[in-house]
Amino acid sequence: MTTTTKLDRFMQDVRPATPYLVVDLDIVEANYRALAEALPDARIYYAVKANPAPEVLHRLAALGSSFDVASVPEVELALATGVNPSSLSFGNTIKKERDIARAFELGVRLFAFDSEAELLKIARAAPGAKVFCRILTSGEGAEWPLSKKFGCTPDMAFELMKMAATLPVVPHGISFHVGSQQRDPGQWDAAVASAALLFRRLEEKAGIELKMVNLGGGFPALYREAVPAAAAYGAAIWDSLRRHFGNRIPAVIAEPGRGLVGDAGVIEAEVVLIAEKGDAAGRRWIYLDVGKFGGLAETMDEAIRYPIETDRDGTASPVILAGPTCDSADVLYEKNAYLMPDSLAIGDRVRIKSTGAYTTSYSAVNFNGFEPLRAYFV
Ligand SMILES: Cc1ncc(COP(=O)(O)O)c(C=O)c1O
Known part of the structure; x- marks a missing residue:
């Protein structure tokens, strides 16, 4: 049930003029805790774009959340909570070079890319930063798929990571997004498999040792159709990580947006x-x-x-x-x-x-x- 007594009480007692949104921050906290418990070895980077309200960001920062940001204003919103810039990931693969430079100036050290031109921008504007490459997923099973606008093929990622190793950036990891409102926890498996294969190929063929896999968002909110609980996602994803990475599971991060605030x-x-x-x-x-x-x-x-x-x-x-x-x-x-x-x-x-x-x-x-x-x- 979405409408808790707290939300009900607000709607009945305060009764602001419509339309308006009212958010129960305790539900945000409970969703954060449930996902953190389901993915105990992952670091959570809340995707600010889902709901950038300072109230939400402060509550999550107090719980220890890191932040996935898409623009310089989102960097500034996240930093306003008092978190260290090392807790930020600039996850948008489409950035102006001057915005990369500004984020770097503000202390951000982790940047996403999925193309050669974007990688070169990061190398110029954020020398020494860690970079991760986003790979394509099918988006199958998602109610809000993220299409081919983002991500590159694993073969391109392999070449781009080799190029990254020749530039003043640190090849750090692989990311993907299985599509927003992803109702099938099994959809992470193919992406985790591709990421693990890339880790192995880069190590064996290029001597590049990646350190991080980014599971993206996709964790669902409860709309009209039932969705599995956070625990089911955690179990399926962890099973995939173990099967595909064996006993060499890298640092894992997740970027939930909808699943925390929806x-x-x-x-x-x-x-x-x-x-x-x-x-x-x-x-x-x-x-x-x-x-x-x-x-x-x-x-x-x-x-x-x-x-x-x-x-x-x-x-x-x-x-x-x-x-x-x-x-x-x-x-x-x-x-x-x-x-x-x-x-x-x-x-x-x-x-x-x-x-x-x-x-x-x-x-x-x-x-x-x-x-x-x-x-x-x-
Ligand atoms: C890079 C990135 N990470 C995380 C998210 C959050 O996804 P979701 O709301 O499905 O959790 C998005 C959504 O567009 C995204 O683009």
Whole structure:
């Protein structure tokens, strides 16, 4: 259950104007602890992009989390928690050279790349830094796959790591991301196998001894479909590490984003309009005061299917859910079956659950004049 008494109490007692997100920091902490327990030998680098709120970062820093950052502002946000810059990994494979230089100046010493040009930028702008190469994964089993935009083939990684050894950087490790909201813990196996093979090839053929494997993110939040517990991910991943690396398991890091903050948040929204529009299936259109541009961007292609609740009961019928902006793309769910109570009325509040990840940071600044999604932390 996402809606804890703490979140319920906030929604009932404080009752801010909608739409807004409220995040229970104790759930963030519990998710962190569960993953840390499931992967006891891994160091956790929270992916700041999932929810960059200082409240979240401070709570995680206090628990000993390190941080995966995607930009200089994220470096600065993470450092503002007081963590040492050695706890940061600049995991974005697409960086301006001056941003690499700035992060290096701020003390960051760990950088990702997946192409020759990016590696050369790091070598110029961050001499002496440790680098890790991101390899491609299939993304199979993930509800938010990260596609071919990131990562290179293992053969390219082999060549790039050999090149890294000739540059003023330290070839340090291999990373991958099996796709966000990865519901199959078995999907790490092929990537761990590729990483282990690269470790062996680089050592045997080039005398390069890598030290770190980065498991990426992918750990799920609880949306409408059930997901395995953190322990199942830990067990499957550790089994893969043991099988593929044998008794030479390197330093392991993980970069969870969604899995730590997703089910810690609820967006409370209001029904703005209910309309009959001649839908062939007779469904009502329900327009909310939050949509794709107000923070629910991950409803793109209906990839992330949030649970939605109201206080109404009685019979429920299929509906089409949409946001409030004058943009036809601002439809949340049309293909997936969403049922809402027939008694639902304009002005009612609805709770969109498990919205702690990739919402505030995705919300538009002023599209149609709507302010960015406000967030509260309890
Ligand atoms: C480099 C990197 N690490 C970690 C994450 C976090 O992934 P997730 O939210 O699936 O845990 C992302 C997400 O895009 C990423 O790009």
